[in-house]
Amino acid sequence: MRSIMAGVLATASFVAPASIAQEYSWQPDRPINIIVPWSAGGSTDQVTRVVAPIIEEALGTEVVVVNQPGASGSTGTRAALDAPRDGYTWTANAIANNATYAVTGLVEDTSIDDYHIYLHVANVPxxxxxxxxxxxxxxxxxxxxxxxxxxxxxxxxxxxxxxxxxxxxxxxxxxxxxxxxxxxxxxxxxxxxxxxxxxxxxxxxxxxxxxxxxxxxxxxxxxxxxxxxxxxxxxxxxxxxxFVPDFHVAADYFGVFIPTGAPQEVYDTMDQVWQDHVMESEELRSYANDHGAVFAPSYGEEAREIAMPVVIAEACARVERGEAVVDPSEIGIDCSGS
CATH class of the missing domain: 3.40.190.10 (Periplasmic binding protein-like II)
Known part of the structure; x- marks a missing residue:
């Protein structure tokens, strides 16, 4: 599993006392909800519940993990996209899901461009x-x-x-x-x-x-x-x-995603939180090591670049299998070289 990660360097729990929180440009004044569009105990739920307390401590505000399963994760994803774009409703998933729901018609008119990306681990089936x-x-x-x-x-x-x-x-x-x-x-x-x-x-x-x-x-x-x-x-x-020497392998990245449209200070703050706390988190590293995941935090354009191989692979595979109802090119994914 290490070689497929070449180039990679790297409900609520407690409410942190305000004195611990750093002075970021965004100071949340109410709880943040992270919608996990799968049931409790699964891969997305597990790692989100590791990351949520790290964000809580950094921001000094409650981060609530909300399980909203249904329709292969599209129900909760749609709910996050439909929520007010004020920075208080996020979602979590495998990035290939969020980036390709439109291809299968599960969530219409969406793409990877609808989110600011915060990756934490890569998983393997x-x-x-x-x-x-x-x-x-x-x-x-x-x-x-x-x-x-x-x-x-x-x-x-x-x-x-x-x-x-x-x-x-x-x-x-x-x-x-x-x-x-x-x-x-x-x-x-x-x-x-x-x-x-x-x-x-x-x-x-x-x-x-x-x-x-x-x-x-x-x-x-x-x-x-x-x-x-x-x-x-x-x-x-x-x-x-x-057993299957020509099997194509692409690292399956998971993360937290904040829909676009919120005040810029939300994203600036979370970029810094990710850099300062998540990318150095021993709790997250320990989770990955103990459960068979790869510790691989990144955010922003770097995260998007790292994740695009699995996004392209999944979108184009949908076409090959006859599962696509929307051509990936309509959401900016080119399958001509896949």
Whole structure:
């Protein structure tokens, strides 16, 4: 997983006392809401609840994480975009989701340009199976997906797990008709379904699965990376390129996004908060190391540049799979070279 990150250097909890907060140009006078458009316990929810207290302490104001799942994350995303553009309603997600919802028609008239971008970690999908299944390695699971019947729990077609399954289908050059996706309101319910045996497998993110793997409820078979996943308490998980050498890997960045249109002082302040506190956060670094994510904070134009490969890959893959209802070129994404 390290090589795909080449070039990367890097509900509410408590209310920090005002004396701790620095004197930024924006001084919030009421709580800030971060809408997580997925259920509690999933990858976006987990890391947002690590970042929210860091922002609270810096600003000296309450930061409330609000779960609003539905329609592959588009319900909460739409709510954030429809809220007053005053700087008090943000959203959180994988950036590829926010940047490509318009391509699939889930959120109309939106693009990456609708947000100021604050990235914190990169995640990697992991293919795991219930510990009681017969599948001992990824080739065995892939064969069953081709010739038999396998249920796969994900958070929906637009989730990281759904997109991972679609990428596996594409890379296998086979429809994998035996793989039957069962969708849930978030990554955590999908992983719990696999751990309980309600479905046989899951392709959700590693950060959503590591605890169930440590508990002996899931057997990890591969990660969608070009490097093994190494997390304390878990045997190294082999990369998918070991089994499918030409599998295309793009780092899946997650972050917090503030819709455009707020006073400039909101963005100036958050740029400084990200620089001063998030990019040096040991709490965030520890979360990433413990859960199988990559610590990779960035913001602004640098964040956009870093994230564009996964944005382009996901948007153009939608076209190739026949899932696009809007041509990516209409939201500034060129698929001619993909």
């Amino acid at each position: 992991m293919v795991s199976v219930n510990i009681d299944t017969e599948f001992q390695d990824f080739p065995a699971l892939l064969e069953a997906m081709e010739t038999g019947s396998v249920t796969v729990g994900t958070a929906g077609v637009n989730s990281s797990g759904g997109m991972a399954l679609a990428a596996i289908r594409e890379a296998a050059k086979n429809d994998l008709n035996g793989a039957r996706m069962i969708t849930y309101d978030g990554g955590n319910p999908a992983v719990i379904a696999a751990a309980s045996g309600e479905v046989q497998s899951t392709t959700q993110l590693a950060v959503e699965q590591t605890e169930m793997v440590r508990a002996g409820r899931l057997r990890p078979l591969t990660v969608l990376s070009d490097e093994p996943l190494e997390v304390e308490g878990i045997d190294p998980v082999p990369p998918i390129t070991e």
